[in-house]
Amino acid sequence: MGLEARLPDGILLTTVEKVVNWGRAGSLFPATFGLACCAIEMMSTGAAHYDLARFGMEVWRGSPRQADLMIIAGRVSQKMAPVIRNLYDQMPEPKWVISMGVCASSGGMFNNYAIVQGVDHIIPVDMYVPGCPPRPEMLLDGIVKLHAKIKREQFVERPRKGESMEEFRRRTGWPTAEDVELEGWAAHQPTRKSGESTVAAGTGAGRTSGRRAGGESI
Amino acid sequence: MAGSGSGNPNMASGEATKLRAAHLPEAQLSEQLRAVRDNLVGAFDGMDVIGFRGELTLVCPPEVVLKVLQHCRDDAALSCEMLVDLSGVHWPAGQREEVAEETTGWPRYEFGEQAGRIELDYMVRSLRHNHAFRIRTMLPDDDPRMPTATGIYRSAEIMEREVFDFFGVDFDGHPDLRRILMPEEWEGYPHRKDYPLGGVEVQYVGATVPPPDQRSY
Amino acid sequence: MSDQQQVAPDRPAQDDDADLTTEQTREERAVAAASGAAVAPHTYTVASGEWEDLPDAVEDDLMVINMGPQHPSTHGVLRMVLTLDGETVVDNKPVIGYLHTGIEKNLEYRPWVQGVTFVTRMDYLSPLFNELGYCLAVEKLLGIADEVPERASAIRVIMTELNRVASHLVWLATGGLELGSTSAMIYGFRERETVLDILEYVTGLRMNHAYIRPGGVVQDLPPEFAERVDTLVSELYDRIDEFEDLLTGNPIWVERNKGVAVLTAEQCLDLGVTGPVLRATGLAHDLRKTAPYCGIDQYDFDVVVADTADAFGRYLVRINEMRQSLRIVTQAVAQLPSGPVMVADKKVAWPAQLALGPDGIGNSPEYISKIMGQSMEALIHHFKLVTEGFAVPEGQVYTAVESPRGELGYQVTSNGTNKPYRVRVRDPSFVHIGALADLTNGLLIPDVIAGVASLDPVMGGVDR
Numbered sequence: 067m068g069l070e071a072r073l074p075d076g077i078l079l080t081t082v083e084k085v086v087n088w089g090r091a092g093s094l095f096p097a098t099f100g101l102a103c104c105a106i107e108m109m110s111t112g113a114a115h116y117d118l119a120r121f122g123m124e125v126w127r128g129s130p131r132q133a134d135l136m137i138i139a140g141r142v143s144q145k146m147a148p149v150i151r152n153l154y155d156q157m158p159e160p161k162w163v164i165s166m167g168v169c170a171s172s173g174g175m176f177n178n179y180a181i182v183q184g185v186d187h188i189i190p191v192d193m194y195v196p197g198c199p200p201r202p203e204m205l206l207d208g209i210v211k212l213h214a215k216i217k218r219e220q221f222v223e224r225p226r227k228g229e230s231m232e233e234f235r236r237r238t239g240w241p242t243a244e245d246v247e248l249e250g251w252a253a254h255q256p257t258r259k260s261g262e263s264t265v266a267a268g269t270g271a272g273r274t275s276g277r278r279a280g281g282e283s284i
Numbered sequence: 285m286a287g288s289g290s291g292n293p294n295m296a297s298g299e300a301t302k303l304r305a306a307h308l309p310e311a312q313l314s315e316q317l318r319a320v321r322d323n324l325v326g327a328f329d330g331m332d333v334i335g336f337r338g339e340l341t342l343v344c345p346p347e348v349v350l351k352v353l354q355h356c357r358d359d360a361a362l363s364c365e366m367l368v369d370l371s372g373v374h375w376p377a378g379q380r381e382e383v384a385e386e387t388t389g390w391p392r393y394e395f396g397e398q399a400g401r402i403e404l405d406y407m408v409r410s411l412r413h414n415h416a417f418r419i420r421t422m423l424p425d426d427d428p429r430m431p432t433a434t435g436i437y438r439s440a441e442i443m444e445r446e447v448f449d450f451f452g453v454d455f456d457g458h459p460d461l462r463r464i465l466m467p468e469e470w471e472g473y474p475h476r477k478d479y480p481l482g483g484v485e486v487q488y489v490g491a492t493v494p495p496p497d498q499r500s501y
Numbered sequence: 502m503s504d505q506q507q508v509a510p511d512r513p514a515q516d517d518d519a520d521l522t523t524e525q526t527r528e529e530r531a532v533a534a535a536s537g538a539a540v541a542p543h544t545y546t547v548a549s550g551e552w553e554d555l556p557d558a559v560e561d562d563l564m565v566i567n568m569g570p571q572h573p574s575t576h577g578v579l580r581m582v583l584t585l586d587g588e589t590v591v592d593n594k595p596v597i598g599y600l601h602t603g604i605e606k607n608l609e610y611r612p613w614v615q616g617v618t619f620v621t622r623m624d625y626l627s628p629l630f631n632e633l634g635y636c637l638a639v640e641k642l643l644g645i646a647d648e649v650p651e652r653a654s655a656i657r658v659i660m661t662e663l664n665r666v667a668s669h670l671v672w673l674a675t676g677g678l679e680l681g682s683t684s685a686m687i688y689g690f691r692e693r694e695t696v697l698d699i700l701e702y703v704t705g706l707r708m709n710h711a712y713i714r715p716g717g718v719v720q721d722l723p724p725e726f727a728e729r730v731d732t733l734v735s736e737l738y739d740r741i742d743e744f745e746d747l748l749t750g751n752p753i754w755v756e757r758n759k760g761v762a763v764l765t766a767e768q769c770l771d772l773g774v775t776g777p778v779l780r781a782t783g784l785a786h787d788l789r790k791t792a793p794y795c796g797i798d799q800y801d802f803d804v805v806v807a808d809t810a811d812a813f814g815r816y817l818v819r820i821n822e823m824r825q826s827l828r829i830v831t832q833a834v835a836q837l838p839s840g841p842v843m844v845a846d847k848k849v850a851w852p853a854q855l856a857l858g859p860d861g862i863g864n865s866p867e868y869i870s871k872i873m874g875q876s877m878e879a880l881i882h883h884f885k886l887v888t889e890g891f892a893v894p895e896g897q898v899y900t901a902v903e904s905p906r907g908e909l910g911y912q913v914t915s916n917g918t919n920k921p922y923r924v925r926v927r928d929p930s931f932v933h934i935g936a937l938a939d940l941t942n943g944l945l946i947p948d949v950i951a952g953v954a955s956l957d958p959v960m961g962g963v964d965r
Contacts, residue, residue, distance in 0.1 A: 103625035113690030179482025180603035371925035439773025442935030
């Protein structure tokens, strides 16, 4: 029944995925995008004391077209919002976003006309790091957790080790054979629930690989 | 509370702010500032003087402000080389009440104005004589216009743009009067008192907290 | 081609590709060819010669280029629309507001003490200066400016001068990085970490401290403060010398900074520029000497001045200002008076005492037991003061402090309530942005970067 959901060449893919994810996580290039006070803490994290280079991230790319990771460090004003969206769109896939500080995560202490209440109103965020400003250790913690998240990404969804089919279905939106009464090839196509991404399509985040399938959280 | 007629010389609002130079409490101003005051009151008519916490403020009608600034810059005894600050305060018309009902015993603040005004404060400083004082003027808040001070002090250029952006004061003759901190197509003048703070409600589990301008505490 | 021969009959026979014609002429020729009439064209024939002798085929060759708001070398989200003639800047229109936070309006909805936490986040490289200016203004309005204890004033001086050093270190680090010196970046931030350690030891936070409050400072200095500061100061003197070794004689640094971005004294005064930029023109104007605050005039220090009004002069001024700040800190720590750190007036003073507990910093257990167990009055008073705050008499004052960037002024208007009526912050970086057009006039693009770096604007202060 659910075996068809597991692709026959899943074992081969596993190794490729592991290597690719390890490569991606091991050498994320951040885009220089500091806005306010958090930017100074971000620079401190990149500096000698709390070195980012040991995570492979010392190469800050000035151009978003060459960057993997955008750390939104600071408060996002209404005037800056279209600029951020523009920059995010300029980044090539695969890309990740860390929202650093409470102002980027939720508007922070500035609940007013001028500040967007959370940068996730504009771009999809992979990791929220709270703090005002977060200490460099906190940002590093967020980065390490993001690395762990990247390493768990899958090209094609299949159940994880120890995950039951029920949980797998809930996580990704693939139906079990009981849900669908289609036959043959059609029985294996996923029904996409709103807001969840699937293998073939990228929704919202514009992703083309099967990452961030529904409700995945740390 | 902040109504008129309390005889308080520090007030920035209401009719009772007008104090002639003769009635100014001398002790609040230093020698140097008293000399400045005498210089300016002698040079121009219709100047009102406020001395508060050792600071000198001269209130004059909007038409005279540029001449006063020119005099401050060119007069040898005043020699104010720098316009340090140009700021605005909005005193809207009507009675307003600020009350907090969450806990007993909190005061109820009432204040009001007859006509809505926008106050402009020009802070000038002299490096040579080491003094600084304020020129204040009041504009009506329904159509505030003011000639530009850019010809006298070039630092006014960027400061007037900010006052235009936040209060809507139109400076005639300004080389490039457009919004500076808000987006160009923004509507409304944020620092006016009738412009809302614009926050959103914050949701918690089982409760919500209203934005700061709608809280009652 | 037949058209050409028809239209320009007296033109000597030449190669076609030596013929330079304007677009207009081609159009005219097309029109002429269509209508069949003979039209005299504007043709420039070049046999051999120099490009400069050729009159410009296009009159207006100014290029408008946008720099920012996301750019690794602008100090934060500053956008400059440059009009270029080749690579030389003819006009520079800065566009700001990308970090506008509405702090001034937010302050009108919070009690006076809570304003400190908002104000501290404006110029985020020198948060203690923001707090100091605001608290001095509030104390002036309250009329308790003389009642602030001496120990509190001395602590304020120590903390703000340490903050000045930290801010100048960030300036050096980012300025160096923008001009290509990654070492300056690493050294600057390394030194800044040591200063931030001390600030964290005292206030609990590395940045945005909310330590200086109206009436004094929120808590006293911890026990080993004097020793740690002494170690820090001697270390920093050595490190600043190291910086000078790296940069001052460095031919690349000198070439990039000498003669670049000149702002004369008259221009500075006219444009309202203060701080190291003004002192680099030769004018010794420092608010710590001309309008001293917090008793800073009892300490012995020099106002650092340079007489070349260029980026290199500003660099020298800032490096030496760091040394003078350390001098002030040493004297202040040595002469630190004892006593309370908060004003005695119970209606204003922040009631709680903070202490370090097992789970971090918080209200001290003795104080909690006093208000919860012993005195109902103290509890009510604490509650009232913390939630409602104090009411400030009506009026308007202006106070200014000498922040690392220049004159940071506060025009605070009160209408007698427990919330500010209007707080206007005169931030030096905002006024300096108005000077950008003058500063970068006639510079090449890399010099624009050096010029902006030497001006040291912090966009949090510009946009507030």
